[in-house]
Amino acid sequence: MYVKELFVDNFRNLQKQKIEFCEGINIFYGLNAQGKSNLLESIRLLSMGRSFRGSKTTELIKFGEDYFYVKAIICQENNDKKIEFGYKRNENKVIKVNGNKIKSTSELLGQLLTVIFSPEDLNIIKEGPSHRRKYLDSCISVVEKNYLYNLMQYNKILINRNKLLKTIKEGKSRSILEVFDDQLVEYGAKIIVVRQSYLKNVEINIKKFLLEISNETAEIVYLNSVGLKDASDEEIVKKRLKEKLLKNIDLDLKYLTTQVGPHREDFKIIINGYDSRVYSSQGQQRTVALCLKLSEFEILKKETGEKPILLLDDVMSELDENRKKYILERLQGFQTFITHTTKRDLKGDCYFKISNGVVIKE
Numbered sequence: 001m002y003v004k005e006l007f008v009d010n011f012r013n014l015q016k017q018k019i020e021f022c023e024g025i026n027i028f029y030g031l032n033a034q035g036k037s038n039l040l041e042s043i044r045l046l047s048m049g050r051s052f053r054g055s056k057t058t059e060l061i062k063f064g065e066d067y068f069y070v071k072a073i074i075c076q077e078n079n080d081k082k083i084e085f086g087y088k089r090n091e092n093k094v095i096k097v098n099g100n101k102i103k104s105t106s107e108l109l110g111q112l113l114t115v116i117f118s119p120e121d122l123n124i125i126k127e128g129p130s131h132r133r134k135y136l137d138s139c140i141s142v143v144e145k146n147y148l149y150n151l152m153q154y155n156k157i158l159i160n161r162n163k164l165l166k167t168i169k170e171g172k173s174r175s176i177l178e179v180f181d182d183q184l185v186e187y188g189a190k191i192i193v194v195r196q197s198y199l200k201n202v203e204i205n206i207k208k209f210l211l212e213i214s215n216e217t218a219e220i221v222y223l224n225s226v227g228l229k230d231a232s233d234e235e236i237v238k239k240r241l242k243e244k245l246l247k248n249i250d251l252d253l254k255y256l257t258t259q260v261g262p263h264r265e266d267f268k269i270i271i272n273g274y275d276s277r278v279y280s281s282q283g284q285q286r287t288v289a290l291c292l293k294l295s296e297f298e299i300l301k302k303e304t305g306e307k308p309i310l311l312l313d314d315v316m317s318e319l320d321e322n323r324k325k326y327i328l329e330r331l332q333g334f335q336t337f338i339t340h341t342t343k344r345d346l347k348g349d350c351y352f353k354i355s356n357g358v359v360i361k362e
């Protein structure tokens with residue numbers, strides 16, 4: 001698939017305009033703070049239903065305005081698909097696919113397949129477990145239809161269980177907790193099994209990429225909440241999760257929050273035998289992040305049978321010549337959007353200059 005055309009109105013600093021892209025490598029260049037990342041953000045918004053920078057939807061509205069609207073025409077096997085995203089301050093967002101309003105973000109996922117590379121990817125490697133969980137959940141949500149639903153259900157039950165823990169402290173019966181535990185186990189086990197399988201795929205890919213880029217070995221260790229080396233059997237996972245919940249009840253009551261479950265999980269990326277989060281250099285961590293994104297791309301491609309679109313926001317300047325060459329070779333044949341401060345050094349199929357929110361095709 002590829003994005004043929006984009007229309008933006010009141011999105012961040014971008015001027016109201018229609019932009020036509022080419023099928024190969026699209027280079028967007030310009031000085032700092034002109035709107036390059038904003039443009040990629042608008043495309044990614046149509047893909048995931050939210051900002052890749054973690055901004056709230058209301059922050060995407062141009063200063064001084066009260067709505068924004070973004071529309072893209074996607075070409076897929078010679079059929080055109082239209083995706084629209086509109087948001088008016090204090091109202092609900094409106095998302096449409098081919099003119100039909102969709103009810104939830106999960107219906108949008110999979111309509112426009114994108115993988116974004118940005119300097120913030122480093123946080124997936126460097127920061128705490130919540131960054132890795134969030135990343136993992138967002139990748140899986142696109143390729144596994146029920147994953148987001150299961151995750152949302154799990155989180156709802158978790159909130160209620162945590163509320164209940166507080167009232168039990170005040171003297172109510174512990175047995176009510178079991179009702180929540182059964183539901184938590186039901187959804188939790190599904191989440192764990194899918195995470196296990198996804199991470200196995202990531203490991204296969206990351207091993208290959210890292211070997212090719214820097215001749216290093218890689219291994220992924222899924223730190224699942226049930227303490228299993230292989231958490232791929234749903235029934236076993238259910239049983240173990242139930243046991244763990246029961247075992248931890250005193251701790252839960254002490255801290256008034258659920259101590260065990262998918263909401264506490266993490267995964268480690270081991271490079272040459274050492275945890276990359278703790279022992280890798282900044283440059284090595286950057287390479288690991290790059291490999292992680294390349295494997296996301298490979299899995300997305302394999303699972304959907306489609307050609308995903310690549311969004312490279314400000315990453316080229318941080319890569320050395322070898323890595324730059326490697327990534328550009330891998331992305332041959334896919335629509336790619338690259339932002340850069342200069343036009344030099346990058347070979348593209350079409351170039352756009354961005355200045356003060358205006359995008360000019362050359």
Ligand SMILES: Nc1ncnc2c1ncn2[C@@H]1O[C@H](COP(=O)(O)OP(=O)(O)OP(=O)(O)O)[C@@H](O)[C@H]1O
Pocket residue numbers: 011012013014030031032033034035036037038039059060061062063314339341
């Ligand atoms: N809601 C908004 N309304 C208007 N302008 C905004 C809004 N949000 C951000 N901006 C501005 O948009 C401008 C461009 O931001 P953007 O992140 O796209 O820059 P960029 O061209 O990618 O620059 P850099 O090369 O520094 O990364 C910034 O000056 C920012 O302050």
